[in-house]
Amino acid sequence: MRKHIVAGNWKMNNDLSMTETLISELKKQTITSDAEVMIAPVFTNLWPAYQALKDSDIEVVAQNMHFAESGAYTGEVSATMLKSVGVKTVILGHSERREYFNETDELLAKKVDAALANDMRVIFCFGEELAERKAGKEQEVVGSQIANALFHLDASAFKHIILAYEPVWAIGTGETASPEQAQDMHAFIRKTLADKYGAEVADEVSILYGGSVKPANAQEIFSKPDVDGGLIGGASLKADDFFAIVNAF
Ligand code: 13P
Numbered sequence: 001m002r003k004h005i006v007a008g009n010w011k012m013n014n015d016l017s018m019t020e021t022l023i024s025e026l027k028k029q030t031i032t033s034d035a036e037v038m039i040a041p042v043f044t045n046l047w048p049a050y051q052a053l054k055d056s057d058i059e060v061v062a063q064n065m066h067f068a069e070s071g072a073y074t075g076e077v078s079a080t081m082l083k084s085v086g087v088k089t090v091i092l093g094h095s096e097r098r099e100y101f102n103e104t105d106e107l108l109a110k111k112v113d114a115a116l117a118n119d120m121r122v123i124f125c126f127g128e129e130l131a132e133r134k135a136g137k138e139q140e141v142v143g144s145q146i147a148n149a150l151f152h153l154d155a156s157a158f159k160h161i162i163l164a165y166e167p168v169w170a171i172g173t174g175e176t177a178s179p180e181q182a183q184d185m186h187a188f189i190r191k192t193l194a195d196k197y198g199a200e201v202a203d204e205v206s207i208l209y210g211g212s213v214k215p216a217n218a219q220e221i222f223s224k225p226d227v228d229g230g231l232i233g234g235a236s237l238k239a240d241d242f243f244a245i246v247n248a249f
Contacts, residue, residue: 002205002230003206003229004247005230006034006036006038006041008242009040009231010040010042010236010237011063012042014041016045023049025239026053026242027052027058030243031057031243032247033246033248035249036249037057038061039060041060041119043059046082048087050085054182059089061123061213062082062089063073063091064077064090065077065090067111074172076158079120088140089122090115090120091122091123091164091231093145094125094166096125107151108124111147112150115139121165122226124146124150125165127142127166127167129167129168133167138185144189153200155197156173159204163189163205164207164208164209165185170212171210172233176214176243177211179223183226186209186246190207191204206225206229207228208227209231210232210233212234215248218244
């Protein structure tokens with residue numbers, strides 16, 4: 001059975017004291033659903049977040065990493081460095097990384113390989129832009145983002161991969177994909193995986209939806225059979241809202 005997962009992507013928000021405050025509020029909440037819960041603070045707050053949450057059911061994950069182990073890559077952080085502060089899962093390929101930091105499918109393939117080589121789990125993000133959806137190209141775009149960055153992997157690698165469909169037009173805009181649009185795309189993603197690796201592999205991969213998920217719409221989106229959870233931006237910055245989403249399953 002594939003897992004339900006709700007992950008909060010804090011993006012470039014929350015300094016150290018805000019991180020400590022939000023974590024203490026998160027620790028007061030109760031998980032009443034079967035969802036695995038994760039938060040992704042900025043690099044500088046991973047260690048204090050890990051220390052504060054290591055005995056809880058909330059996993060601390062990273063928002064990005066470099067593909068090299070170490071060396072002359074000013075400003076970057078490697079998988080071994082993340083692991084040394086307790087991080088075992090990394091978000092890769094977020095549309096903001098692709099758009100503002102020019103991350104390509106080829107670069108992401110290298111990052112995925114580095115994470116897996118270090119026994120880390122990957123939350124791999126992808127999604128089409130508005131113009132691509134308007135042109136009816138959303139499946140073509142998503143299919144090629146997945147194939148280009150992941151289809152060099154063996155089937156066994158998918159035990160360590162979580163997919164996150166985040167249509168760019170729904171991120172931070174208040175405009176969510178309808179539950180039907182999310183389900184249609186998630187079914188397409190699962191079929192794309194099944195065509196390449198077989199249904200048994202595809203059925204075990206958790207596919208999260210991201211893009212303006214809020215307490216008010218989470219339950220309906222999560223009710224769709226191929227939606228296995230959410231990657232939450234804005235609403236993950238408030239403990240009550242985030243847990244309303246966690247417990248929407
Ligand atoms: P919002 O929930 O703020 O739309 O952000 C989604 C997202 O980008 C999560 O990675």
